[in-house]
Every structure is written in structure tokens, then in C-alpha cells.
Amino acid sequence: MNNVISTTTEFRDRTRVEIENLVPWDVGIQIRTIPGERFNGANVPGSRYHFDGTFHKSIYRQLTLEEVITQISLENPAFCGIDGKGSHACFRICDFELYKAAFDLPDATEYPVQLTNEEIEKLLKITDVKKFKARLDELVVTESEKFQLAIAVANYPKFDDLSFKITKLIEAKTERKFQ
Known part of the structure; x- marks a missing residue:
């Protein structure tokens, strides 16, 4: 019998997390875990509409999993939304497995309600x-x-x-x- 090891839910604190900013304006956050960045914060660019009506998503790749989890622990509404699990939040973690890990929701089957x-x-x-x-x-x-x-x-x-x-x-x- 073959032993299969699943590594799909193992992440490191320094894993970079892709965050989609769902709103069409920039959102700033204070960085808590990256030395030297704490007081500068991060500016997550907003999504954009072009003159022809097409939409361009804004994907931000600078935050670590440790930072995202810290933001969630601090109940930052940009991540947590109105229910603490991302419902109606302006940020979405692009990788669903990382979303489940960051919010400690191993049994989640779908993203929360968000205005994408x-x-x-x-x-x-x-x-x-x-x-x-x-x-x-x-x-x-x-x-x-x-x-x-x-x-x-x-x-x-x-x-x-x-x-x-x-x-x-x-x-x-x-x-x-x-x-």
C-alpha cells in the first residue's frame, strides 16, 4: 500500500500571499510584522476601470502569511469584513487554501460573500x-x-x-x- 503525504495545507510564515483589492481605490494598512515597514505601512492599489469599460484586478503580492494572520488577529476590517471571516471585506486572499489557513477555517468550502x-x-x-x-x-x-x-x-x-x-x-x- 502506498503512503501518500498531503502538503497542500502546510504554509510557512514567510509565504507570500496574493491579496486582491476588490475596491477601485487604494487601501492603506499599517504593517505589523515586517521590520522597518511598521510605520510606513503598505498601500494596496485599487482595481481599475479602463475607458472602454474593461476591468483590471489589483493583485498585491508583498504581504507574508504572518502579516495577513496578524491583520486578521487585529480584526482589520479590510481583511475580516463584517463577520470576522472576510464577508463583505475589501480584500480577498486569492488562494483559497491560504484563505482557509489564515482564517483557521479548515472546513470552509467557499469564499464568504464579497462584492467582486x-x-x-x-x-x-x-x-x-x-x-x-x-x-x-x-x-x-x-x-x-x-x-x-x-x-x-x-x-x-x-x-x-x-x-x-x-x-x-x-x-x-x-x-x-x-x-
């Missing part, structure tokens, strides 16, 4: 008003998510194709006018 660009695209394709409102209320909870959605909608190339009722729901949720 992919989720925004799926949302804006929903044409049924009741389904749209239900998904909108699930995805957009925090003030930063309202602003993030407003920026996404303003850059949405098919904005004119959205129904009047859906546009009004978005305006009510984001507290911004689009027409």
Missing part, C-alpha cells in the same frame, strides 16, 4: 426585479460596497440596457443618481 467584479457582472445580468433586489441586498451591505457598486455601474458599458426598475433599485441602494 465577477459578482457585480452577474448581478447586472439579472433581469427579474425580485431576484435582482434579493441578490443586491445580499451583496451590497457596507458603505464602501455602495460606493464600489456606484463606480462599477457608472463604468458599466451596457448601462443603458438596464431596466428602469433595476436602475432605481441601484440608485436607492447606492444613494446616487445615474440618469
Whole structure:
């Protein structure tokens, strides 16, 4: 019988973690574990929309697993969101296994609810008003998510194709006018 050793969940403190900044603005954090960086902090660039309506993800690769775990331990909302596990956070750990390790969630089967660009695209394709409102209320909870959605909608190339009722729901949720 062959003995198989699984190393998929073994990580080192100095493992670099890819963080996606989901919001379209830069987010600064105070570095806690990297000597010499503590007072300078880190500026995680925001995702960007191009003039043609395309979206460019922002992936930051400078933080170590030790730093990410420290940020989570300090309950930094950029990582922890509203539930302490990343729900509605503006940062997403790109590697799901690292996400599970960092949050100590070995049994997790999916990421928490976060307003990713992919989720925004799926949302804006929903044409049924009741389904749209239900998904909108699930995805957009925090003030930063309202602003993030407003920026996404303003850059949405098919904005004119959205129904009047859906546009009004978005305006009510984001507290911004689009027409």
C-alpha cells in the first residue's frame, strides 16, 4: 500500500500571499510584522476601470502569511469584513487554501460573500426585479460596497440596457443618481 503525504495545507510564515483589492481605490494598512515597514505601512492599489469599460484586478503580492494572520488577529476590517471571516471585506486572499489557513477555517468550502467584479457582472445580468433586489441586498451591505457598486455601474458599458426598475433599485441602494 502506498503512503501518500498531503502538503497542500502546510504554509510557512514567510509565504507570500496574493491579496486582491476588490475596491477601485487604494487601501492603506499599517504593517505589523515586517521590520522597518511598521510605520510606513503598505498601500494596496485599487482595481481599475479602463475607458472602454474593461476591468483590471489589483493583485498585491508583498504581504507574508504572518502579516495577513496578524491583520486578521487585529480584526482589520479590510481583511475580516463584517463577520470576522472576510464577508463583505475589501480584500480577498486569492488562494483559497491560504484563505482557509489564515482564517483557521479548515472546513470552509467557499469564499464568504464579497462584492467582486465577477459578482457585480452577474448581478447586472439579472433581469427579474425580485431576484435582482434579493441578490443586491445580499451583496451590497457596507458603505464602501455602495460606493464600489456606484463606480462599477457608472463604468458599466451596457448601462443603458438596464431596466428602469433595476436602475432605481441601484440608485436607492447606492444613494446616487445615474440618469
